[in-house]
Amino acid sequence: MEPQYEKIIVLVIVLSAAFITWKMVKDFYITKLHKVFAHLIAVVTSSFMLLSTMFLFMPKNYQRGAGPEVELSIMSVVTVVVMVAVLYVFFKYAPRK
Numbered sequence: 001m002e003p004q005y006e007k008i009i010v011l012v013i014v015l016s017a018a019f020i021t022w023k024m025v026k027d028f029y030i031t032k033l034h035k036v037f038a039h040l041i042a043v044v045t046s047s048f049m050l051l052s053t054m055f056l057f058m059p060k061n062y063q064r065g066a067g068p069e070v071e072l073s074i075m076s077v078v079t080v081v082v083m084v085a086v087l088y089v090f091f092k093y094a095p096r097k
Contacts, residue, residue: 001085010070014053017080020044021087028091 024047029038056076059068 006068006072007070010057010072013077013080014050014057016055017053017084018046018050020084021049026093049083052083056080 020065021090022042022045026038026042030039033041047073057072070078
């Protein structure tokens with residue numbers, strides 16, 4: 001696969017995970033806190049999700065300009081899906097029980 005396509009796919013995965021995290025956290029805290037505080041908590045949480053998912057797709061021996069910037073692997077995609085699924089369970093189903 002061409003490197004540009006890998007970058008686009010990784011970008012879509014990372015931004016989707018961050019947006020989904022932001023939405024879940026905001027919806028959870030908006031019922032308990034003021035809208036501004038709920039949004040701030042959601043932004044901080046989604047920023048950590050963005051950084052952690054970017055680190056998952058970074059090559060092991062990354063050197064600037066020497067190789068590919070991202071490394072698309074099935075294990076990294078599965079890890080992102082599991083992280084978002086765990087957050088979904090925590091913020092959607094756990095509070096109801």
